[in-house]
Amino acid sequence: MKKWYAVIGDPIGQSMSPAMHDTWFNENHIDASYIPVHVTKEDLEAAVESLKRLGCSGWNVTVPHKSAIIPMLDSIDESAKMMNAVNTVKVLEDGTLFGMNTDGRGFVRSLAEMFGIDAESGDVLIIGAGGAARGISFALKESGYGPLTFTNRTVAKAQTLSEDFLDSNALSLEQAEKKLGAFNLIVQTTTVGMNYAESGMALSPDLLSSGSIVADIIYNPLETEFLKEAGKLGGKTMNGLGMFVHQGALAFELWTGIYPDTEKMIRSIST
Numbered sequence: 422m423k424k425w426y427a428v429i430g431d432p433i434g435q436s437m438s439p440a441m442h443d444t445w446f447n448e449n450h451i452d453a454s455y456i457p458v459h460v461t462k463e464d465l466e467a468a469v470e471s472l473k474r475l476g477c478s479g480w481n482v483t484v485p486h487k488s489a490i491i492p493m494l495d496s497i498d499e500s501a502k503m504m505n506a507v508n509t510v511k512v513l514e515d516g517t518l519f520g521m522n523t524d525g526r527g528f529v530r531s532l533a534e535m536f537g538i539d540a541e542s543g544d545v546l547i548i549g550a551g552g553a554a555r556g557i558s559f560a561l562k563e564s565g566y567g568p569l570t571f572t573n574r575t576v577a578k579a580q581t582l583s584e585d586f587l588d589s590n591a592l593s594l595e596q597a598e599k600k601l602g603a604f605n606l607i608v609q610t611t612t613v614g615m616n617y618a619e620s621g622m623a624l625s626p627d628l629l630s631s632g633s634i635v636a637d638i639i640y641n642p643l644e645t646e647f648l649k650e651a652g653k654l655g656g657k658t659m660n661g662l663g664m665f666v667h668q669g670a671l672a673f674e675l676w677t678g679i680y681p682d683t684e685k686m687i688r689s690i691s692t
């Protein structure tokens with residue numbers, strides 16, 4: 422029987438996941454489809470029950486359900502525990518629901534694909550201390566990157582985050598701006614610069630060392646002001662599209678056992 426997958430969220434209309442997964446199903450000759458389902462907070466429990474009952478094989482979870490869905494699942498992996506968020510669900514053979522989070526690992530895959538870098542890359546600065554920062558930090562540490570330094574507008578949150586990671590510390594945005602030249606990899610995880618959110622930059626990249634890698638997890642717009650400025654200063658820049666595509670590829674792999682073509686996908690979305 423034809424398998425089907427979904428993404429649930431609110432809003433969901435703008436999601437690029439259906440087109441991405443349908444392309445991968447076609448490329449890999451898998452008889453399956455992937456649909457967006459608009460699910461409000463009040464309907465989450467009923468929606469999960471329905472997806473199960475109607476034979477959905479797995480689904481992605483997006484805003485605002487990533488944490489709320491956890492009690493409705495039978496098991497979750499370490500990444501989801503650490504982030505207290507799930508973005509991918511698989512219905513196992515016995516009908517139970519397994520959740521994981523591929524966001525952070527998607528970021529690390531994207532970094533490796535773009536720059537061929539690995540854990541030897543040196544000191545890492547994480548800008549922001551929300552869910553995205555936590556997930557990416559977990560995945561970076563898991564792959565041996567570090568040491569990590571956290572900086573955030575609300576410094577207390579950066580401090581709390583740094584307590585969860587060995588050998589890490591926290592700085593204010595002003596302190597991080599002054600020390601920026603000491604970092605080989607800088608990861609911008611705040612919402613600043615995203616379309617429909619606050620414009621500008623969380624911190625100035627002026628003191629960046631030329632040749633450092635600067636990543637922004639935002640992909641709408643494809644180039645934030647922060648990336649533009651960092652590029653002018655000699656930084657090697659990466660936007661968030663690769664992270665988006667690789668988090669999807671990791672979900673696809675969990676469902677099908679196949680890691681799909683990400684480079685072609687990134688090219689086709691960005692042109």
Ligand code: ATR
Nearest residue numbers: 549550551552553554574575578611612613619623
């Ligand atoms: P996500 O789940 O995407 O990480 P989040 O948990 O809401 O989203 O976190 C948003 C991050 O963007 C936080 O680090 C937030 O800083 P605060 O903890 O101080 O709120 C950061 N952020 C949002 N607006 C900002 C701004 N104008 N300047 C600097 N940082 C900002």
